[in-house]
């Protein structure tokens with residue numbers, strides 16, 4: 001570890017007072033935990049089965065990488081960055097022990113000025129959760145759980161390669177409530193081959209019976225390189241047609257609205273006040289630092305991506321620690337295992353900011369866009385949107401532009417046009 005790192009990590013960082021308004025310099029921190037018990041058939045995330053033996057080394061490397069990122073940010077800006085949210089994603093973060101989660105959170109609090117009321121989410125697999133230790137996870141500082149439930153249909157869960165039963169979802173949810181978690185998300189997938197409309201409706205009803213604070217509903221995507229992709233390519237599995245998928249989505253919209261959930265993002269619903277603050281950072285195209293194997297960051301107008309294989313990641317972090325940053329010339333990088341660095345030009349940043357904000361029901365604030373980029377939204381995109389300008393896909397309400405109800409079904413038509421001509 002470099003001298004710079006010692007000087008930063010050994011002093012307690014000031015914590016931010018709650019409710020201070022976010023500034024563009026604030027960050028959200030993502031920590032990737034790439035371990036899984038088994039690989040689900042549809043999954044293309046950077047996650048690995050059969051590597052649990054590396055957990056301890058991995059957590060040690062991640063603790064070091066957090067310290068490195070905090071030190072570099074502090075050296076560059078002369079003060080620790082304020083951190084508003086932390087998200088343990090994966091993989092299966094619930095495969096870490098509470099002590100490992102606590103060590104990572106301690107490292108984050110030492111490296112950044114973490115808000116005292118920061119939203120701290122941990123993803124959990126109902127089949128890989130030590131129910132009796134959930135209170136320790138909460139005591140470590142995790143205040144939100146995001147459970148990958150995916151379906152309440154036992155046959156579909158088996159087909160997906162999930163390691164849990166429908167009943168285990170309910171048991172895990174009950175245990176989390178009993179441990180004091182007041183903010184719980186459930187993830188589900190629709191448009192699964194073999195999933196009929198009644199099966200989907202039953203899944204939603206059973207989910208609503210639990211009373212989650214947040215629901216994420218994702219349309220199945222057949223990702224290249226997954227077993228599912230091979231099955232579809234060989235004709236063993238037929239994808240659900242678009243009309244059926246749209247029916248499932250529209251049913252969810254109606255049912256969840258009736259149940260009191262706000263549809264605040266294309267795939268996300270929340271009880272009032274329970275929108276995911278961490279993911280809002282992404283949709284508002286603000287700054288985040290993503291650490292761990294395959295972690296990616298959006299920082300200082302660059303997108304950085306870490307090495308994906310676990311052993312490669314650990315080796316790179318160790319090598320970074322052996323090569324201290326030159327005094328007075330800190331590397332402008334947020335992490336210690338970066339293999340890709342993409343400079344996000346201004347044109348692309350404007351397009352991505354608009355595309356991401358249009359995923360939200362609140363849409364894009366025209367004033368904030370103009371303030372951020374020094375130019376107004378409409379003239380910037382007028383030419384690119386000209387061929388769909390008569391279709392009523394966008395609407396302007398109270399100084400915000402958003403997808404119209406009709407436009408929500410055709411969001412991709414709008415998003416594709418916002419990109420600059422030379423973007424990939």
Ligand code: SF4
Nearest residue numbers: 036039040043047091
């Ligand atoms: S548990 Fe999640 S991360 Fe792990 S293989 Fe399944 S879908 Fe992928």
